[in-house]
Amino acid sequence: DIQMTQSPPSLSASLGETISIECLASEGIYSNLAWYQQKPGKSPQLLIYGASSLQDGVPSRFSGSGSGTQFSLKISSMQPEDEADYFCQQSYKFPYTFGAGTKLELK
Amino acid sequence: EVQLVESGGGLVQPGRSMKLSCAASGFTFNNYDMAWVCQAPKKGLEWVATISYDGSSTYYRDSVKGRFTISRDNAKSTLYLQMDSLRSEDTATYYCARLRYWYFDFWGPGTMVTVSS
Numbered sequence: 001d002i003q004m005t006q007s008p009p010s011l012s013a014s015l016g017e018t019i020s021i022e023c024l025a026s027e028g029i030y031s032n033l034a035w036y037q038q039k040p041g042k043s044p045q046l047l048i049y050g051a052s053s054l055q056d057g058v059p060s061r062f063s064g065s066g067s068g069t070q071f072s073l074k075i076s077s078m079q080p081e082d083e084a085d086y087f088c089q090q091s092y093k094f095p096y097t098f099g100a101g102t103k104l105e106l107k
Numbered sequence: 108e109v110q111l112v113e114s115g116g117g118l119v120q121p122g123r124s125m126k127l128s129c130a131a132s133g134f135t136f137n138n139y140d141m142a143w144v145c146q147a148p149k150k151g152l153e154w155v156a157t158i159s160y161d162g163s164s165t166y167y168r169d170s171v172k173g174r175f176t177i178s179r180d181n182a183k184s185t186l187y188l189q190m191d192s193l194r195s196e197d198t199a200t201y202y203c204a205r206l207r208y209w210y211f212d213f214w215g216p217g218t219m220v221t222v223s224s
Contacts, residue, residue, distance in 0.1 A: 089211075
């Protein structure tokens with residue numbers, strides 16, 4: 001199975017701050033990576049697919065980059081509504097696997 | 108508006124069976140592959156199974172192969188997950204999700220399955 005290692009496990013950011021979450025794949029997955037946001041008690045929502053494509057309706061302050069084994073999610077200008085858990089997911093091969101998640105809090 | 112609504116969860120004893128359903132609306136169901144993803148309490152996400160748009164192909168994670176069966180009824184726009192020989196480690200919230208380009212672009216609110224005696 002492809003292991004997805006996310007860092008950091010948790011992060012605290014101030015309003016307006018730019019933050020970055022990293023995801024490392026245990027083998028090359030080209031650009032077959034997505035990022036999801038999950039708020040407490042809610043189901044996940046797709047933010048980014050294909051490593052860097054923004055899902056419809058997602059604010060432009062979210063962006064994704066990377067290919068191969070190293071990927072990152074950037075949030076430019078942290079907003080209160082961005083407090084959530086974030087997960088990366090590879091869809092290169094079965095079984096699809098997720099990172100363990102990053103908990104983002106507002107400082 | 109795309110809607111996915113799961114049902115059928117609850118408390119079940121180890122070794123017993125349970126069948127989850129997911130009613131889809133707001134899109135052409137038979138155009139999309141569908142999947143089940145689970146999340147144990149306070150844990151991360153785990154892909155469970157995927158079924159192709161026409162039901163001809165299915166894929167499972169190893170831990171559920173031979174115990175779980177994903178299926179669909181395109182006439183009813185409904186996705187199913189038959190879970191047999193349930194174990195305590197199957198305890199989780201189960202989400203139905205639509206697949207677009209191999210990514211889960213819409214998710215249902217989830218249904219909780221608790222396996223305990």
